[in-house]
Amino acid sequence: MSAGTHDTGSTDNWDWGAVADFMPHFWDGVLVTLQVLALGSLISFSLGLVWALAFRAPTRLVRWPVGLLTEFVRNTPLLVQLFFLFFVLPEWNIQFSAETTGTLAIGLHYSTYTAQVYRAGIDAVPVGQWEAAKALSLSYRRTWTAVILPQAVRRVVPALGNYVIAMLKDTPLLAGIGVLELLQRSRLEAAQTFQYTEALTVVGVAFILIAYPSSLLLRALERRLVR
Amino acid sequence: MTAGLWEHWVLPGIWITVQLTLYSAALATAVAFGVGMARTHRSRLVRFFAAFYTEVFRGTSALVLMFWIFFVLPQLAGWALVPMWAAVLALGLSYGAYGAEVVRGALNAVAPAQREAGVALSFTPWQRMRLILLPQAVPEMIPSFCNLLVELLKGTALVSLLGIGDVSFAAYLVRLATTESAQIYSITLIIYFVLAFLLTRGMKVLERRAKAGIGQFPEPLSTGGWLRFRRSDAKSPELSSTGVTGGGASR
Numbered sequence A: 001m002s003a004g005t006h007d008t009g010s011t012d013n014w015d016w017g018a019v020a021d022f023m024p025h026f027w028d029g030v031l032v033t034l035q036v037l038a039l040g041s042l043i044s045f046s047l048g049l050v051w052a053l054a055f056r057a058p059t060r061l062v063r064w065p066v067g068l069l070t071e072f073v074r075n076t077p078l079l080v081q082l083f084f085l086f087f088v089l090p091e092w093n094i095q096f097s098a099e100t101t102g103t104l105a106i107g108l109h110y111s112t113y114t115a116q117v118y119r120a121g122i123d124a125v126p127v128g129q130w131e132a133a134k135a136l137s138l139s140y141r142r143t144w145t146a147v148i149l150p151q152a153v154r155r156v157v158p159a160l161g162n163y164v165i166a167m168l169k170d171t172p173l174l175a176g177i178g179v180l181e182l183l184q185r186s187r188l189e190a191a192q193t194f195q196y197t198e199a200l201t202v203v204g205v206a207f208i209l210i211a212y213p214s215s216l217l218l219r220a221l222e223r224r225l226v227r
Numbered sequence B: 001m002t003a004g005l006w007e008h009w010v011l012p013g014i015w016i017t018v019q020l021t022l023y024s025a026a027l028a029t030a031v032a033f034g035v036g037m038a039r040t041h042r043s044r045l046v047r048f049f050a051a052f053y054t055e056v057f058r059g060t061s062a063l064v065l066m067f068w069i070f071f072v073l074p075q076l077a078g079w080a081l082v083p084m085w086a087a088v089l090a091l092g093l094s095y096g097a098y099g100a101e102v103v104r105g106a107l108n109a110v111a112p113a114q115r116e117a118g119v120a121l122s123f124t125p126w127q128r129m130r131l132i133l134l135p136q137a138v139p140e141m142i143p144s145f146c147n148l149l150v151e152l153l154k155g156t157a158l159v160s161l162l163g164i165g166d167v168s169f170a171a172y173l174v175r176l177a178t179t180e181s182a183q184i185y186s187i188t189l190i191i192y193f194v195l196a197f198l199l200t201r202g203m204k205v206l207e208r209r210a211k212a213g214i215g216q217f218p219e220p221l222s223t224g225g226w227l228r229f230r231r232s233d234a235k236s237p238e239l240s241s242t243g244v245t246g247g248g249a250s251r
Helices: A016-055 A060-074 A078-091 A098-123 A127-135 A140-177 A182-193 A196-225 B003-038 B044-059 B062-077 B083-109 B112-120 B125-162 B167-178 B181-213
Strands: none
Touching: A016 A060, A016 A098, A016 A140, A016 A182, A016 A196, A060 A098, A078 A098, A078 A140, A078 B125, A078 B167, A078 B181, A098 A140, A127 A140, A140 A182, A140 A196, A140 B062, A140 B125, A182 A196, A182 B062, A196 B044, A196 B062, B003 B044, B003 B083, B003 B125, B003 B167, B003 B181, B044 B083, B062 B083, B062 B125, B083 B125, B112 B125, B125 B167, B125 B181, B167 B181
């Protein structure tokens, strides 16, 4: 790789004009990133709960395959899963846009993390609660929806929030399949103007500016929700 | 898939992935201990810079950081790193920031009486760290480091987007050559899974050794079931948010 500095005429390597040019694309990218993040979170929260309930299923025929599947997804790279879905689904005649595929992949990947969070939350519900539900002869469904889950979910909200932040920082992977999120926008901008510095730096700083306050917020939330 | 593809792309790809993981893990460990110990330093200034480092590198996306080191650093600094080392630098710096939180947490978890005993015996701060705190803290760090190591292994796949010939990049080339996606991508996922499994087993052995060294004996290896091979038991680290803000890295 050649290392020549790109001189824009001034002695300064930083060009505010390039930043200004990038801003409209930047906001479009923010929109796509947040969209992926919101839908991906929804998928991972709901699918994770399904896995967590399946971990406690009465039969091994459910527990083992689900355990194997979630461990497999959790221990393999999101990027490769992304390419898998992106290239393999069309071969099975399932056509999704790149953005939909990316959202599904990120939701699926993180559902295996949220499943562990839910599981820890469910395990943390005292045994007495299960026994009380049984003593009141609540049905299986009522035990879960009225007794266990309300107590478990409250406890896990901050931890789930952390995975939302983690998901945010994994959205740039979607650039790999051409989704026009933040990183891809900056790459396109750089490819057009040959000015890599500004667009990439703006995107990098943007991630810190979103992620850091969010993590502070979550810590405050955790102090309030968890005892 | 032909033997040629396997021999020329996939196998060297696995080797690159392993190398990337090992080098980045070495850098990340050094950063983690340096910054983590700095976060317990007496001087407020040192603590501030260490905290600043962790928040910046945990705050940004590893992939964006990698692109930045790859494309922007050469323009600002006037020199460029070989792609492989740029990737190692990006991975090591960002996962080192996650590791620093682990080190800090484990150091703070050592009983305060131990530190006070060190003061009473007029140990210097460095002697306290080296002889009292670290030997007790390190075994506690290993389960979290194990999780981070698997996250790091998964993170190495990002380098394929920079054109470094790791196993993900090999998969991409093989897909182009054979036009069969399902086969090569399934194989690739299994390769990563096996690597993660080996790393986890290795770390479990290391944990047992380290704990035995300070007179603790965790449960034998076989319990817990092989399916749940990453630590998610014990004090349910999933419920603590302090370390989880990163690339899916559970503390």
